[in-house]
Amino acid sequence: MTDNLNEIGANAKKAAFQIANLDTETKNQVLNEFATALTEHTNEIVTANNKDLDNANDLPAKFVDRLKLTPERIDGMAEGLRQVANLADPIGNVDTGFTNKDGLIIEQRRVPLGVIAMIFEARPNVSVDASALTFKSGNAVILRGGKEAINSNTTLVDILRTVLNKNGIDENAIQILHDTSHETANELMHLNRYVDVLIPRGGSGLINAVVQNSTVPVIETGAGNCHIYVDDSADLKMATDITVNAKVQRPSVCNAAEKLLINADVADEMLPTIAQALEDNGVELRGDDKSRQIVSSIKPATADDWSTEYNDLIMAVKVVDSVDDAISHINEYSTGHSESIITNNYAHAKKFQQLIDSACVYVNASTRFTDGFEFGFGAEIGISTQKLHARGPMGLNEITTTKYVISGDGQIRK
Amino acid sequence: MTDNLNEIGANAKKAAFQIANLDTETKNQVLNEFATALTEHTNEIVTANNKDLDNANDLPAKFVDRLKLTPERIDGMAEGLRQVANLADPIGNVDTGFTNKDGLIIEQRRVPLGVIAMIFEARPNVSVDASALTFKSGNAVILRGGKEAINSNTTLVDILRTVLNKNGIDENAIQILHDTSHETANELMHLNRYVDVLIPRGGSGLINAVVQNSTVPVIETGAGNCHIYVDDSADLKMATDITVNAKVQRPSVCNAAEKLLINADVADEMLPTIAQALEDNGVELRGDDKSRQIVSSIKPATADDWSTEYNDLIMAVKVVDSVDDAISHINEYSTGHSESIITNNYAHAKKFQQLIDSACVYVNASTRFTDGFEFGFGAEIGISTQKLHARGPMGLNEITTTKYVISGDGQIRK
Incomplete structure (x- = not known):
């Protein structure tokens, strides 16, 4: 017709x-x-x-x-x-x-x-x-x-x-x-x-x-290469819960997290726990060399991984030196949808919210909240990026x- | 280079x-x-x-x-x-x-x-x-x-x-x-x-x-085929002053009026005065048959005139039967910039402001006010249409x- x-x-x-x-x-x-x-x-x-x-x-x-x-x-x-x-x-x-x-x-x-x-x-x-x-x-x-x-x-x-x-x-x-x-x-x-x-x-x-x-x-609307950054002052349980929620609660949607950045000072201590929780939920991890030295089950990431939206149970992991490094990486590779910092450092939280150039910038919450219903709008026609x-x-x-x-x-x- | x-x-x-x-x-x-x-x-x-x-x-x-x-x-x-x-x-x-x-x-x-x-x-x-x-x-x-x-x-x-x-x-x-x-x-x-x-x-x-x-x-930004509509209850002096101001104060700009619509019930009485004032200011008038029967110096308008932005001392004139006709004509031919009704009829003013689909809809004022400085914004980077x-x-x-x-x-x- x-x-x-x-x-x-x-x-x-x-x-x-x-x-x-x-x-x-x-x-x-x-x-x-x-x-x-x-x-x-x-x-x-x-x-x-x-x-x-x-x-x-x-x-x-x-x-x-x-x-x-x-x-x-x-x-x-x-x-x-x-x-x-x-x-x-x-x-x-x-x-x-x-x-x-x-x-x-x-x-x-x-x-x-x-x-x-x-x-x-x-x-x-x-x-x-x-x-x-x-x-x-x-x-x-x-x-x-x-x-x-x-x-x-x-x-x-x-x-x-x-x-x-x-x-x-x-x-x-x-x-x-x-x-x-x-x-x-x-x-x-x-x-x-x-x-x-x-x-x-x-x-x-x-x-x-x-x-x-x-x-x-x-x-x-809709393209979401969303990041979680675990800062050096993060609470490990909160970081684990939020990362797992953001990745696995509904992996096919645009506000699901695709990347995990973790501060080098706490990567040895925290990454094994977070990685284990993700793998227990069926997530395939791909990472940079530093992350793979800490958790051997992480597969090597390619250059393409940093800009890929998987919409699947896959997550890429990168160890970064500071909140500034995390911000630079995110502003370079993100689609500008949603990013979250897990931290208890006031200055880092403030800096992350100020400098990240995305539609929704979170402190200590799952990126999965970027949604018209969750925001209280009652309905949504899409998420503008x-x-x-x-x-x-x-x-x-x-x-x-x-x-x-x-x-x-x-x-x-x- | x-x-x-x-x-x-x-x-x-x-x-x-x-x-x-x-x-x-x-x-x-x-x-x-x-x-x-x-x-x-x-x-x-x-x-x-x-x-x-x-x-x-x-x-x-x-x-x-x-x-x-x-x-x-x-x-x-x-x-x-x-x-x-x-x-x-x-x-x-x-x-x-x-x-x-x-x-x-x-x-x-x-x-x-x-x-x-x-x-x-x-x-x-x-x-x-x-x-x-x-x-x-x-x-x-x-x-x-x-x-x-x-x-x-x-x-x-x-x-x-x-x-x-x-x-x-x-x-x-x-x-x-x-x-x-x-x-x-x-x-x-x-x-x-x-x-x-x-x-x-x-x-x-x-x-x-x-x-x-x-x-x-x-x-x-910027395209402006702006209209003045003189309603049957318009004050003749106000209608004349606003039409002349909107047309001649600076004819090269986008918020200058390009078209004059006038209600048939007052066209015999008002159009000669308004046309004379425009012609005294060097404006060439082009019009439909009805307007030319009232003012013989008006040249015939072609179909193209109704959608043309002259940016010059030219104005096209059309006699319309009602405020509804004026609204229909404007919504069909306007570039959606600025339009003004000259009226003392509350219901007509309200209807015009409600139904006209343009960026700025005036009652009893010159379209020349569509401007960042005039609105009090202090400056403007352009006028979005x-x-x-x-x-x-x-x-x-x-x-x-x-x-x-x-x-x-x-x-x-x-």
Whole structure:
């Protein structure tokens, strides 16, 4: 099936104008109806999902698991929709306001971005989560999911659009591309006339392709080569617990730690314990010469290891001479996502937080907390690793913009 | 002269790390020394500028005027530097802070973007203004000015770099490309490894080329097809004064009005007066059939007129049936910069401010106020017409970003 991108874009822009001006109560009611509709259409969703699963026979088990929708998972999506209904609506907030020297009252009012495009990979829940967050924040959305989930995604989106329609809301506020070819994705990346921002969600291959090709402004999400630095004043138990948690609690996600740096003064004492705890949890360790002299089971690391995001039970270990060395190494190799120092030294903690150039800089906590839910935003549309517009977990506020609304009584410029 | 962009980028990134962590007092002192140094080197600057002027013999007078540096203009730049020294430093501000459910203290701290690249056209004062604003906000800058101003720009930048050097600050915090070829500009647009944001300043040709080609994130500035809408309840004198001010006070700039929409119910009464006042100020009027039936001196407008930014003493006039028609027309043809309604109708004023999708939406005031100085920001690096990151006049705050700084005592994720 081919899509007419210009038509889709123009329809999205038209719908965006309508939903930008819906009141919060209407939006919340529709979100709750989305939830009810998903539960009511469980069988239909499972049937569509089964078609995708049938086509996914040759794919790895991990991939198939992400694709699979069960009645329980559909209930989970519905619950997510109800949670978004309960979140505060950022639209219409006045962020700042002041009166200028001429007596103009100038207010900076929060408004939707307009049309958001999302390009994502296999997980069909993204189409529902993204629709909920963009709708609540008054934005229209154009979804482009992976071909592996096309039957699930189109069924889910059709259910949401039917609810919009019943409520007298332009159903083109939520659209999905039926054509999952690269050519069509590429067209979407150049739809500057209609699309205000493009958010890719997926592996680094997808994200890099979007950054390289898109002329529509992009918010980069998700690449995480996260570091734990164990300082010379670290508490050994805390260092072990945090390192294990950051590495193994969910190794496939972007806020999982990939690298362990340890201070040379305590490496002899602490590294064997930490390495043992990691290996007990099935982690393969790769390290520099110094770390391998301390723990013989560590395999040699190559130059590539320092910049690799494994998303797996692998961790590279390096012995560093000081907090300054740790900071230099991290600022050189990190993707700017999340880093943590384990220390009891006030000056080192302060220095690490000041000098590390990443979205989230922790003292004595697991990097796994970099997440919209954990931060208390209630939901997230992704984690930005760029510096423009949004940095770190992106909640509703991060998918809005502002405009200046100025009230005068005849002022002209002299 | 050729430039090694990778070397320039790496040097900028290194310098950025140093100046991100300078205290405000040091930065202010350096800015004041910049000012003194410019004044002291007036002769040297004028000599370099004369070389550029000699090469500009064949260029239009307006262009030559923008290029020209006199002792008075150099004093003006020095005064601008001192003003930037007096502005509040946004770096280190904590924008929000909260404690999450696990007891993590999470602060959103304002930090520099890192390395900012600017591509601009003839005016050499941009190299000094941009250096001042990026330095004050802790960012390194890579400047790429037009070839017409190369001698002026490099001389100005050399003076600033000498001051940095004397103060023990990495002079690569301010760099300028000596090669003004398109190839080198293109290389700069793809220097994602080192450049955090690219800000083009100039005509729409330059800005479109950057948006189309750059893989580095861009902040679009400056295109302004601004509208004045005279509502049926407008005060005629106010409507005339604001329209004339918005059109003629400085027609070459982006916040000057280019279009006049007038309500059909008052067009017979008001348009002759407003048109006469504009024509008395040398404005050429182009209009739709209805406006030409009312004022015979109005020339016919073509379809292109509605989307054209003249930057000149030309204005297109259209008679519309209602505030809703005015809003539809503006949202279709505007570049999203600045629009103003002249009205005494509360509901119309509120509707216009709510529904117009532009950076600055005025009631009863000239669009010429869309400006960092007029808003009270003290200075501006440009006016953003995009929705991502910054919208409207960009002061120091808009060329910074944030990072989350998180303080725990051993928290791990469950």
